[in-house]
Amino acid sequence: MQLRYETGLTGEEYVRAEAWRDARLERCPNHPDGGCSLSSHGTYSRKTPRGAKIARWYCRESRTTFNLLPDCLAARLPGTLDALETVVAHAERTRSLTATARALRSDAVEIPGAIRWVRRRVRLVRRLLTSVAELLPERFALGIAGLGPLRAHLDTGRALVELRRLLAPHLSVLPTPLGFRRHRDRVSEHPSGFQHKMGHDPPPSGA
Ligand SMILES: [Zn+2]
Incomplete structure (x- = not known):
């Protein structure tokens, strides 16, 4: 699960400061009252910006990994x-x-x-x-x-x-x-009228 890591840093500053080391998840989103074993779960690397890492936390009880994405980085798209x-x-x-x-x-x-x-x-x-x-x-x-x-x-x-x-x-x-x-x-919704040729998601209504 993606979570916001609040930071005013640019992508370059984030990498230079290795700011993922400062990312903290105080409370488990799945157990806001506590009581679970939420703990730091290392990092994973992004290709861009080069050298960027994302801090992860893990809740064993709900088997959920939380990725702390800093404000400067795009989600599920390379770069900032x-x-x-x-x-x-x-x-x-x-x-x-x-x-x-x-x-x-x-x-x-x-x-x-x-x-x-x-x-x-x-x-x-x-x-x-x-x-x-x-x-x-x-x-x-x-x-x-x-x-x-x-x-x-x-x-x-x-x-x-x-x-x-x-x-x-x-x-x-x-x-x-x-x-x-x-x-x-x-994915097939494009205001420009672009047709997604590879579309493979039929409407769930089955109309
Ligand atoms: Zn939890």
Whole structure:
């Protein structure tokens, strides 16, 4: 289970400080009144940012592992929320996936792959902002318009990290990479009308 590790550090600072060593889980989410054997359970490594580790805790009674994900890192997506925001903001500004891919993925061997890489991030953030606006419409209706208006609204260039903080009580119902809810069963929902050719999840209603 993913849990929020509250920290103002950037990804780089998190790695440099080895801040996962300071992550603590005081109370077991499954046994808030205590009485279980909750204990530290080592770490696991993330590929990006290079050197980053995630602290884990384990409750033997409920057989649950808790991953303490710092605010700077995306959930179930490589890298930081800041890096993700940079890509999507660039794509928004230039209105071009190709231009963004060329500008930000100069390391990519094939441009089609780099474009897919950008498109995936644009789509994830769009879906995410829609969920945020649905959750708190009075506050985040602007979010649907994109990262630019959201950044202005929140008065920050780190809007995703700020959202992680502001929406901390809702992370379990917000989709990754901001929240911790996996959206495997919603992959075919694309506001852009993109058809997910590999879709294999029939509607549960059986209609
Ligand atoms: Zn427990």
